[in-house]
Amino acid sequence: MARHTHHPIFISSTIVAYATAMHRPHLIPKTAALVFLAAALYLSLHIVHIPFPTIFHLSEFEAYDFNATVDEQQCFNNPFPASEPIPKIVHMVWAKNPELNLLTYLAIRSALDSIKPDQLKLHHAGLNDDNPWLRKLQNRITMVPHDLHDEYPKQIQDNWRTPHIADAMRLDILHREGGIYLDMDVISLAPFDHILSTPKQVVLGHEGGDRQGLCNAVILSRPGSPFIRRWIDTYLNFTRSEWNYHSVVLSKKLSLQHRDEVCELPPSVFFWPTWTNRHVRYMHEPITDQQALDFASEIAANGGAMYPDQLAYHAWSHPATKYFQKLTPQLLKEQNTRFNVLVRRFVD
Structure with a gap:
């Protein structure tokens, strides 16, 4: 399967600016803030796509742009x-x-x-x-x-x-x-x-x-x-x-x-998802059977990876210690987490 460089996760800098202005409006002039907020909110509604849970506060957004550079x-x-x-x-x-x-x-x-x-x-x-x-x-x-x-x-x-x-x-x-x-x-x-x-x-x-x-x-x-x-x-x-x-x-x-x-x-x-607590939980907390099926389908569509351009996943063993200490082959096969679904094919 051909591997592409366009990544399905990217955080628009506009929504990050929106969150910044909402929480720290003193950092920008008041008049400019109103105009900027309106534009940022409009753009963010049209271009943000994130395969993480869709219910979270704006303050949880990563201030990153994941579009690959030239x-x-x-x-x-x-x-x-x-x-x-x-x-x-x-x-x-x-x-x-x-x-x-x-x-x-x-x-x-x-x-x-x-x-x-x-x-x-x-x-x-x-x-x-x-x-x-x-x-x-x-x-x-x-x-x-x-x-x-x-x-x-x-x-x-x-x-x-x-x-x-x-x-x-x-x-x-x-x-x-x-x-x-x-x-x-x-x-x-x-x-x-x-x-x-x-x-x-x-x-x-x-x-x-x-x-x-x-x-x-x-x-x-x-x-x-x-x-x-x-x-x-x-x-x-x-x-x-x-x-x-x-x-x-x-x-x-x-x-x-x-x-x-x-x-x-x-x-x-x-190196995505990262070592942050939110991302570690995303990979290791239990998910529903339907979520597991959807995630497995995404992996199959990407030739074995979570994303089209992914070659490996750094599992961040230290931040995720509490999950790996409990992990057994049986648990890996029977419990649905994103990590378990991703690696099951490597366990006989």
């Missing part, structure tokens, strides 16, 4: 494919503990089934060979053990948290080997082939509609990328208290400085 459309459609594509090798890193769980299984299984990589490498710092989820996957993946104390002694000495070491490790792996890096809570939904042949060195997706950050939960890169090298070098000045600066904010700053090296994709490709 550059994002060109990167996604890739009209000038390179002769040497990014390696179709998936890298995933699990250094948190020795046990895989249902969510990590879904992430690996979906990558195998949707991307169909030439190889999937699971980089780890020690895993339980008897883990039931690992046993289901072990014949389809390549296990790559790492000794964090040997490879990252300074980071260990400086008391880096394991997720930050994993941030550094993914960049080192991609610079050395190239390929597709995926976090262990990323659900792959469609083939990546057409963006692997981008003429640019690196592919990243915007985390939010404001385009202020490029998230490192999904990274596609050629080996030896100068952009990845620069990103690695920034960790020489890493500050542990700045949780997402190096992983989201700094990558955007580097991209703005080296636009010819990075293919930036709209939020809908990897």
Whole structure:
């Protein structure tokens, strides 16, 4: 199925302005406000389309415009494919503990089934060979053990948290080997082939509609990328208290400085819905049988994804912890939530 760049979710800037004026009228002159409000309300009634519950307050609107930019459309459609594509090798890193769980299984299984990589490498710092989820996957993946104390002694000495070491490790792996890096809570939904042949060195997706950050939960890169090298070098000045600066904010700053090296994709490709409480509830709260049927039909129409241009869904495991802690294969199959409907095909 052809994949398009027009996204069915977009928030008109006019309705956001309307909400702003309603709640903070002192920010604009009174006379201009009346004219602006009338125009904004008229336009918003005609152009807003949101596949979320339709009953909510204007203050809940995201101040984002989700229309793909011209550059994002060109990167996604890739009209000038390179002769040497990014390696179709998936890298995933699990250094948190020795046990895989249902969510990590879904992430690996979906990558195998949707991307169909030439190889999937699971980089780890020690895993339980008897883990039931690992046993289901072990014949389809390549296990790559790492000794964090040997490879990252300074980071260990400086008391880096394991997720930050994993941030550094993914960049080192991609610079050395190239390929597709995926976090262990990323659900792959469609083939990546057409963006692997981008003429640019690196592919990243915007985390939010404001385009202020490029998230490192999904990274596609050629080996030896100068952009990845620069990103690695920034960790020489890493500050542990700045949780997402190096992983989201700094990558955007580097991209703005080296636009010819990075293919930036709209939020809908990897990172929509977001990590906000409202979006987490949207994905994980129970829905009716009819809503589940409608949602499944939408997924089928989009070739396995929620939206026409979506390739993966970052499941935001930390904000959604309370849901994933309770999730079992039986619950996934029997309870209708949007997340469960989306991923059921990856559970035998």
